[in-house]
Amino acid sequence: MPSAAERTRTLVQSTCSGVLILPGVDGARPEQLMPDARTVGTDGEVFLLFPADAPPVRAATHAQDDELPAVLELTDVAPVAVPNRIRGRAWLSGWLTCAPGIATPGQMMLRLEVGEVHVDDLWGDGSVDPDDFASSVPDPLAPYETELLQHLAAAHGDQVQGLSTLLGQRSVDGSPAIHRVVPLALDRFGLRVRCRDEAGRLFDARFDFPEPVGDVHGLRRAMHTLFEAAQG
Secondary structure (H helix, E strand, C coil): CCCHHHHHHHHHCCCCEEEEECCCCCCCCHHHHCCCEEEECCCCCEEEEEECCCHHHHHHHHHCCCCEEEEEEEEEECCCCCCCCEEEEEEEEEEEEECHHHCCCCEEEEEEEEEEEEEEECCEEEEECHHHHHHCCCCCCHHHHHHHHHHHHHHCHHHHHHHHHHCCCECCCCCECEEEEEEEEEECCEEEEEEEECCCCEEEEEEECCCCCCCHHHHHHHHHHHHHHHHC
């Protein structure tokens, strides 16, 4: 399974929504606190690109040499229509400064020195050591996950539904007890789906690949193996 550090690093470098929470910007609109881009530096610091007149830039500029506490909050939402679409959240707390050397016209780069990391997602809830976060790498499938999940849901719905045969749940008359299966999350270790049973109850199931995949080609082979197993 992916470590908490890897999962958090994946969220930071994904396209999921992020908002910067910091003192002194009361009244700012939510979109003014959302960076245009974000990336992770070699030492685990997070660089956030904002318009030059954005409230976080003004706050960091006015703070000058003072340490400005800030929290980057990330919210991960499933890219397919499923009940309870929020898959996870992560919070990176630290100190915000300007990084003018890598600014672009009309924009300013801010640097968040990470001191604390916390993640609460489909895997669980826990803290992440900042050094572990700095040394981790994002999941290689993350850049393609949205497209892949949407493709599975739209073009391979029957095969995804067929995964219910691997869960062994049957009604009294022997028919499948699981009425709906929707792809929920995908990473190099496996596929997670959200199921609805005949009583309307929701639960998640995960199907691990025989071995971690490193790219889309490996994923294609792993999914083929999984669908074949479901077909018996």
